[in-house]
Amino acid sequence: MKAEPAHQMRLLDLQEADSRLAQLAHRLRNLPENAEVQRLDARLAELRDRRTALTTALSDLDREQRKAESDVDQVRTRAERDSKRLDSGEVSSPKDLEHLQSEIASLQRRQSELEEIVLEVMERREGLESQEAQLNKELEEAETEHDAAEERRATAVGGIEADRAAEFTRRERFAGEIPDELIAFYTKLRDQHEGVGAAPLRYGRCEGCKLALSTAELAEFRNAPEDEVLRCDQCRRILVRTGESGL
Numbered sequence: 001m002k003a004e005p006a007h008q009m010r011l012l013d014l015q016e017a018d019s020r021l022a023q024l025a026h027r028l029r030n031l032p033e034n035a036e037v038q039r040l041d042a043r044l045a046e047l048r049d050r051r052t053a054l055t056t057a058l059s060d061l062d063r064e065q066r067k068a069e070s071d072v073d074q075v076r077t078r079a080e081r082d083s084k085r086l087d088s089g090e091v092s093s094p095k096d097l098e099h100l101q102s103e104i105a106s107l108q109r110r111q112s113e114l115e116e117i118v119l120e121v122m123e124r125r126e127g128l129e130s131q132e133a134q135l136n137k138e139l140e141e142a143e144t145e146h147d148a149a150e151e152r153r154a155t156a157v158g159g160i161e162a163d164r165a166a167e168f169t170r171r172e173r174f175a176g177e178i179p180d181e182l183i184a185f186y187t188k189l190r191d192q193h194e195g196v197g198a199a200p201l202r203y204g205r206c207e208g209c210k211l212a213l214s215t216a217e218l219a220e221f222r223n224a225p226e227d228e229v230l231r232c233d234q235c236r237r238i239l240v241r242t243g244e245s246g247l
Contacts, residue, residue: 001229003182008229008240010177011186011198017171022195024164031160033153040146047139054132058125065121072114079107182229189237198238201230204246209235222247 003011082104086097175183190197199208204218211234213221221230221241230239241247 001182001185002225002227003179003229005226005241007178007182008198008238009242010174011182011238012200012240012242014171014174014178014183014186015190015196015198017167017174018190019195020167021164021171024160024167028157028160028164031153031156033149033156036149037146037153040142040149043142044139044146047135047142051132051135051139054128054135058128058132061121061125061128065118065125068114068118068121072111072118075107075111075114079104079111082107185229186238193235193237196237198240199232200242201239201245201247202242203244206232206235206237206239208232208237208239211235218247221245 082100086100086104178186186197188197193208196208199206201207201213201221205212209232211232213233217233221239224230226241230241231237232239
């Protein structure tokens with residue numbers, strides 16, 4: 001392939017811009033802020049799951065407490081009714097009187113047992129409410145931290161995107177100065193060789209694969225026409241002659 005020396009030199013500028021764009025894309029994909037936001041996303045999900053579990057547990061305790069309190073009221077009402085019957089003297093039979101007294105004593109014991117259940121439920125609720133308050137504090141702190149991390153990421157992304165836009169503009173300017181055929185050839189090689197399609201020949205070494213050329217290769221390149229597009233025999237990338245080529 002033939003190309004004017006100036007176009008070949010401009011190819012190095014294009015390669016530099018492409019390498020810079022690839023570096024910026026890599027930075028964008030691997031921002032430390034991304035990992036931080038993902039870590040905080042997981043933390044928030046865990047805290048919210050725990051809060052949901054606590055809310056469910058508190059709701060269950062509410063139902064348990066209401067039932068226990070209702071049971072206490074029922075037993076208390078029945079005991080009060082039996083006590084009134086006993087105090088009214090309407091029960092005259094010794095057997096019935098003994099039965100009524102026994103039932104009142106049984107109801108009082110049952111009421112005490114149920115009141116203990118209510119107290120136990122209230123203590124459990126107090127413990128869960130304390131956990132809920134602590135969890136809400138942790139959640140608030142995590143949300144604040146997450147918002148700050150999101151802001152840092154947005155700032156980092158904005159800076160990289162601005163650099164990418166500027167670099168892309170430079171690339172477009174360079175590409176506009178190079179013949180389409182040479183760009184197509186460069187692009188094909190770049191796709192095949194890890195993003196590097198053209199490299200300078202510097203001091204007898206290919207800067208693409210970092211290997212030194214043989215004496216015979218250097219002699220061949222030294223005698224090649226200026227518009228000849230050279231390629232490294234080792235990596236097959238385009239080799240561009242510069243003032244530091246050592247030819």
